[in-house]
Amino acid sequence: MTFKYFRDYENFTYLVDKPMPCSFCSAVGRWPYYYGEDDQDKPICPDCLNAGKLIDLDVWMNDVVNQSEVIKVLGEQEGHAVINQIVYMTPKLPTWQDLEWPFQGNDFCVFEKIASKVDFEDKEEFINSFSQEDQDISDLDFIWDGLPEHPIRNIKEGQYSACVYLFTSGNKKRCLWDAD
Numbered sequence: 419m420t421f422k423y424f425r426d427y428e429n430f431t432y433l434v435d436k437p438m439p440c441s442f443c444s445a446v447g448r449w450p451y452y453y454g455e456d457d458q459d460k461p462i463c464p465d466c467l468n469a470g471k472l473i474d475l476d477v478w479m480n481d482v483v484n485q486s487e488v489i490k491v492l493g494e495q496e497g498h499a500v501i502n503q504i505v506y507m508t509p510k511l512p513t514w515q516d517l518e519w520p521f522q523g524n525d526f527c528v529f530e531k532i533a534s535k536v537d538f539e540d541k542e543e544f545i546n547s548f549s550q551e552d553q554d555i556s557d558l559d560f561i562w563d564g565l566p567e568h569p570i571r572n573i574k575e576g577q578y579s580a581c582v583y584l585f586t587s588g589n590k591k592r593c594l595w596d597a598d
């Protein structure tokens with residue numbers, strides 16, 4: 419199973435600790451999970467997630483706050499379709515805070531991984547991968563200095579108090595960051 423907007427869910431979204439049956443189809447595996455009505459983590463297999471099983475429950479995986487911008491660019495029908503795909507049908511970003519999924523050009527960005535220094539050619543590329551607003555209000559020099567020097571291969575290796583989330587939009591990098 420591959421997701422259009424999430425490159426590597428097996429390594430970069432939260433999964434249940436041990437193999438469990440999917441809440442919808444009962445297939446057993448180490449699946450992503452969502453928060454059920456009883457506040458329990460409920461496993462959902464990638465196929466059921468991608469099939470939109472969470473839409474009927476109105477359970478969100480991700481946030482799209484600025485929906486009007488997406489709809490302005492893509493129109494009502496396509497705009498709502500891709501918003502639904504991010505909100506209900508894409509694994510959850512492994513962020514500390516609820517971050518808004520970045521939209522760039524005429525599509526949502528693809529979440530690649532939790533980033534470290536080796537994911538960038540240099541500091542300039544790192545800084546330019548943030549929105550102008552982030553460049554204005556965040557101390558990106560400080561965040562760059564705190565980035566690990568080694569590749570981050572999975573979510574466990576990326577549990578730093580300040581985390582950089584690498585997305586791509588075509589061949590361009592786009593980043594968000596947050597802290598615990």
Ligand SMILES: [Zn+2]
Binds near residue numbers: 440444464
């Ligand atoms: Zn399933």
